[in-house]
Amino acid sequence: MKKIKFSMDTLGCKVNLSESDFIVKELQKRGMEHVPYCEDPDFCIINTCTVTSQSDRKARQMIRRIKSQNKNSKIIVTGCFVVFNKGFLEENGIDYVIKNSSKYKIPDLIGKIAVKEKRRRAVIEERSNKDEPDLCECSSLAGQIHSRPLVKIQDGCEQNCSYCIVPKVRGKYASVPYSEVLDKIKDLQKKGFEEVVLTGIHIGKYGTDFKKNNRDVGAKSGKLADLFEKIIRDSSIKRIRISSIEVGEIDKSLLDVIKGNNGRFARHLHIPLQSGSDRVLESMGRPYTAEYYLKKIKMIGRIFPGIALATDVMVGFPGESEEDFSKTVEMIKKIAFSKIHTFKFSRREHTPAYWMGHQIDEDLKSKRSSIIRNIGDELRSDYLRHNIGKVLNVVCEDMETDSNMANGTSDNYIKVYFQIYKKDFPLMRGRIVKIAIDSGYRDGLKGTLSLKS
Numbered sequence: 424m425k426k427i428k429f430s431m432d433t434l435g436c437k438v439n440l441s442e443s444d445f446i447v448k449e450l451q452k453r454g455m456e457h458v459p460y461c462e463d464p465d466f467c468i469i470n471t472c473t474v475t476s477q478s479d480r481k482a483r484q485m486i487r488r489i490k491s492q493n494k495n496s497k498i499i500v501t502g503c504f505v506v507f508n509k510g511f512l513e514e515n516g517i518d519y520v521i522k523n524s525s526k527y528k529i530p531d532l533i534g535k536i537a538v539k540e541k542r543r544r545a546v547i548e549e550r551s552n553k554d555e556p557d558l559c560e561c562s563s564l565a566g567q568i569h570s571r572p573l574v575k576i577q578d579g580c581e582q583n584c585s586y587c588i589v590p591k592v593r594g595k596y597a598s599v600p601y602s603e604v605l606d607k608i609k610d611l612q613k614k615g616f617e618e619v620v621l622t623g624i625h626i627g628k629y630g631t632d633f634k635k636n637n638r639d640v641g642a643k644s645g646k647l648a649d650l651f652e653k654i655i656r657d658s659s660i661k662r663i664r665i666s667s668i669e670v671g672e673i674d675k676s677l678l679d680v681i682k683g684n685n686g687r688f689a690r691h692l693h694i695p696l697q698s699g700s701d702r703v704l705e706s707m708g709r710p711y712t713a714e715y716y717l718k719k720i721k722m723i724g725r726i727f728p729g730i731a732l733a734t735d736v737m738v739g740f741p742g743e744s745e746e747d748f749s750k751t752v753e754m755i756k757k758i759a760f761s762k763i764h765t766f767k768f769s770r771r772e773h774t775p776a777y778w779m780g781h782q783i784d785e786d787l788k789s790k791r792s793s794i795i796r797n798i799g800d801e802l803r804s805d806y807l808r809h810n811i812g813k814v815l816n817v818v819c820e821d822m823e824t825d826s827n828m829a830n831g832t833s834d835n836y837i838k839v840y841f842q843i844y845k846k847d848f849p850l851m852r853g854r855i856v857k858i859a860i861d862s863g864y865r866d867g868l869k870g871t872l873s874l875k876s
């Protein structure tokens with residue numbers, strides 16, 4: 424009997440990606456086949472995002488495209504977009520709309536209707552004499568394996584920054600129990616992966632909900648540092664990376680664990696700044712000042728010299744004056760960030776900032792955004808240059824089809840290119856190799872496999 428086929432398309436953050444991974448793996452365990460949406464799946468699952476108005480636009484486009492190309496498929500839409508877009512989903516005749524908190528039930532839902540669906544597909548197949556499917560621009564390829572798999576440790580945010588819709592669509596803090604995190608890491612380790620990326624919506628709050636809910640965390644306390652210590656102790660995963668952490672949630676104990684474990688933590692932290700103006704930070708509802716941020720960065724630099732520091736900067740927040748913007752520019756020039764992600768403020772309904780006066784004109788937002796991007800590019804080039812001549816530990820991730828060039832990500836989050844034999848790639852994928860860096864190349868660096876590998 425022909426296998427039930429499903430497609431999975433994902434927009435948005437690493438948490439969404441890790442949740443999609445979970446759904447894909449569960450369905451594969453049940454014997455179903457993961458295919459691109461252009462291959463006529465029985466079920467098309469779309470995991471959406473709503474963080475900016477552009478994310479909403481992408482979600483609408485993706486839903487319409489997949490729906491119109493898959494008239495015989497059941498369409499399942501989940502993710503953050505569904506919370507405030509019920510009308511759109513109804514109008515477009517979506518078969519199942521699943522809220523974030525019920526995402527993990529999608530495999531059961533599909534399991535229940537799969538038998539009926541199999542019969543339905545059999546009838547359709549008998550009736551139609553289809554041509555080969557046309558090639559389409561699928562956003563995610565079936566069977567795609569992440570060479571640095573994501574491990575979700577936490578969901579939800581209660582910080583309520585005034586511009587952010589996430590707390591309304593992701594709900595309260597919800598940490599994944601330690602035993603589940605450890606099982607997942609051990610499983611990945613067995614499969615040969617050497618780096619995992621711990622991800623969540625607000626991971627610095629890991630465990631705070633355990634105390635409230637009196638759940639068994641399996642750690643002395645709910646702190647993130649304890650989680651790290653236990654992962655280091657109970658698993659032998661070679662490298663752990665964290666996706667993003669708030670500046671106020673980095674303390675000495677956390678840095679000590681990161682530093683004290685001989686390369687088992689990636690030398691890389693992503694710490695959102697958003698603005699260098701205290702006035703704007705306060706209006707954003709960010710719980711720190713520019714001075715506090717700077718002090719913390721200096722402390723990190725003292726404890727952990729050479730660590731790669733990346734950040735997010737938002738421009739064009741309501742009321743951001745030239746003086747506020749200059750403060751942001753001054754601030755980022757003081758810190759040798761390895762990468763800056765620049766965002767233009769996006770006005771989201773259901774957030775306080777939507778109603779704020781002095782909204783900034785789109786042209787001015789674009790101008791400010793390009794100024795920050797240019798500074799970010801210069802800092803990035805300096806950081807890359809600084810790594811030439813060094814030996815970096817790189818996870819081997821990808822192989823080009825038309826050459827012997829492979830690439831991967833270093834512990835300090837640089838894309839590194841290197842040559843290997845094609846036949847070696849399947850064995851090397853997901854493994855950490857040492858690369859002696861000799862030059863800049865494309866969006867990163869290039870080097871050769873070091874003899875020490």
Ligand code: SF4
Nearest residue numbers: 580582583584587589
């Ligand atoms: S910390 Fe602020 S920006 Fe981040 S998800 Fe929570 S509310 Fe949004």
